[in-house]
Amino acid sequence: MAVNVLRVVLGDQLSIGLSALVDLDPRHDMVLMAEAMEECTYVPHHGKKVVLVLSAMRHFAAFVRGRGIRVRYVRLDDPANTQTLAGEVRRAVADLKPSRVVVTEPGEYRVLTGMREWCEGIEILPDSRFICSVADFRLWASQRHGLRMEFFYRDMRRRTGLLMTASGEPEGGRWNFDAENRKRLPADPAIPDRIRFPPDSSTGEVMELVRTRVTGGFADVDGFDFPVTRDQAQAALADFIAHRLPGFGDWQDAMQTGQPTLFHAVISPALNVGLLDPLEICQLVEAAWRAGRVRLNAAEGFIRQIIGWREFVRGIYWLKMPEYGALNVLGAERPLPGFFWNGKTDMACVKAVVQQTRRDAYAHHIQRLMVMGNFALLAGLHPDEVDEWYLAVYADAYQWVEMPNTRGMALFADGGIVGSKPYAASGAYINRMSNYCRGCAFDVKQATGPTACPFNFLYWDFIARHAARFASNVRMAMPLRNLERMEPVRRDTIRMQAAAFLEALQ
Template sequence: MNKTHRLYLVLGDQLSFDLASLKGLDAEQDTVLLVEVMEEASHVPHHPQKITLIFSAMRHFAEALKQRGIRVQYVTLDDPHNSGTVPGELRRWQTLLHAEELHLTECGDWRLEQSLKDCGLAIQWHSDSRFLCSRAEFSSWAKDKKQLRMEFFYREMRRKSGLLLNGDGSPVGGSWNFDAENRKALPKGVSPPSPVRFSADAITQEVLALVVKNFSSHYGVLDTFDYPVTHADAQALWDYFLDWGLAAFGDYQDTMASDEPFLFHARISAALNIGLLDLRELCNDVEAAYWAHRIPLNAAEGFIRQLIGWREYVRGVYWLKMPEYAGGNLFGNSRPLPEFYWTGATKMNCMSQAIGQSLKHAYAHHIQRLMVTGNFALLAGIVPSQICDWYLAIYMDAFDWVELPNTLGMVMHADGGYVGSKPYCASGQYIKRMSDYCRNCAYKVSESTTHDACPFNSLYWHFLMRHGDLLRGNQRMSMIYKNLDRMPESRQQALWQRGQFLLAKLDEGESF
């Protein structure tokens, strides 16, 4: 009796041996398909290191599958028969192999999933079990809620996972959230651990050459690529963080420091997002480190909250609200993204530091993204879709499901407050408090209206003035507007004029 021949498509962000769609695979009969396609590598100008990471990790994963005795068809970017799209390659290989069934795990990108659903093939879809909360479960939780709050969702995920709970189901330490203990600035004399670096093997060297040949016009340098591309190396990166970074992560996760791109951060988000690490194992490791008294509670809870709280939450929002969500523009922004976002050529030291390291390493941590580059885009009124495309392109760990709600919702407040209860806007004083960037800046953070004043200061008040009709009714903004109203009229006018001057410079294509 002939067995059914099944074809399993594995995407570049699904490199897990435990992938849901692979559960029923018959190594003797079935085939796994992996494809490098130009459409996915270039629909935004992805950082060359990001393309390198995904292609190299895909090639290593294909070799690992073969070593397990699994039949693999791998299509390289420069294959002359490559159709250039994922649906095109799936159709081509379904025909070539006479596959009777096609299996695929849910995508991380609405655009790609829709193109596959519209390609005319009968695909059997599998829920992505790498996440703690399924799309259906999140939809059920969000039903009939006008606004969603991550904190309440996070508590549900803590209960579901059993992480950091006492025997009676209450949270360890008496609180669900220790975010207030995660905001310390870096003291003098405290040095972060040296980052772990991974050298390029023969497979990665081939991919690097391919990327140089095909994507040299994309922004970002390639010669600093040192990321893990295998499960084993990703595990080594994680183990190093457990030993040397996690204990201080809780205190300093919001801090920023000049020429210190990584500080006490794990740098595992890219490996996790493409399947080289397992969410549940990471959380269990962190909890075990806490119970073993190796790390404080604010570090354990803070890290777990990022994984099963915020990360799961934004994925749920993405699939609940797409595709309409992507068009959000609450403030009616129309200003294009400044060129210096792609070059780092600005005298604002905080922006230069954050953008410069992003171009060099395809990495910035969450506060640099939210309160520096994101904060500036919010205050300057940048078109949300343009800053979203920039984050998607420039960061190693950026995939649409995680990038879009973070940027459009959290950074730009363009969704009207669905993700965040208030805009995360701030003057230069926040950056001064959480970093040393202001010490070596051409602008003075102590000034707001002079020619050498920190641009964040006047743009902050200008943003609040021009959007008062939308924001004054927000209870979390009431104190800020009371401070604004107490200012003398002359002060308000000076801030407005300085903001107008800076925005006009942006409109003229100038940097500052």
């Protein structure tokens, strides 16, 4: 049967309301979905990330077919598969000769550039699954001198009406309860485990495929248990709201050995492939607060992450690419040490996060930012290598969200576009927010000497290395003053120890 419109759906576009699908005519149109080896291997993705995308794609294709829609689905092991998205679109166009080819804009600049060349006249539609469109963010940014998430977030609150009073004021009289999100965990916290989804036969098949065909990735697929359908993703969200959201507000920044999830949602893998909708998530969280099931600091803190940070970093990505991907204002040139991949280090905090990341393809925000990102910042690791690592190892990683978080928030390689100051911290921060230091070969109280915590001497070395650049940043005044007050001998000893440590890293 002839095809009128060929509608291409990518692996992170698994939403029935996708702009490329909304006006689909089941009698004349066809959906194209293709598993491409190029996409599975352009960075050494965690095996569980590849399983998530491929399994969720297969389940989505089955769901779409169940609605009477024709789907041309190309599996990774199909002998005719060209293993690139471009190749599969061209092959489908040659076979089906559709009158139009329609696709929703992708989440990565790399794919957008290639997409324009997929076939003549390809129609690329805006991605309506975000609250703020790329065009709206551009307009918002054009009206401001500095782009600060907090002001963007307030606009998103006004626009969505989330946690707003009838008279247009923020509920609770404040926009932000951030200061109430940083409590230390009690000694023996009761942490509800997250709901897990054992693989069905379709996911099992994908796991075997990835195990045998997609080699060279960061870690293997064993123990895969992420949601792969919309029903499962909704169940995971409901489980979070009922059991962990109440603790999210207080302990958002905490870290604990052997507790990878704590009170976090672990919804980003499902959300970023399209199985959940950001506004729907926030409305459910708001409803839980209005029903008195969670406190305002939990609901506000969580909603801020989604309509604030998530939308903000996406806006920044599309506003600043492709130049953003080359920014390295601190001139960080050091290669990534091997322990980022294998976890072989005596630093208990880094070891715990890498081991957890290998096992789960997940780490929560503070682990990503204040352990791995902080180390990469202080040690001056090259942003390209750090970017590639984050893109590869986390199941929720797509460049639109990964890059501004890594290059901007964690590495300050963008000179302050995402954050107004570097998130640099000594071991004292990690010690305050976790129990990692108790089991560490290093002493978090020492800044020099054979057992000194590397985060301590690296922190002061970082401040000293970039003192001239930070001199005009009022938010860096305190550490610069403390550095100045330091005995010159102590400063020299710290810097020598940092130099020796960094030399040995290589």
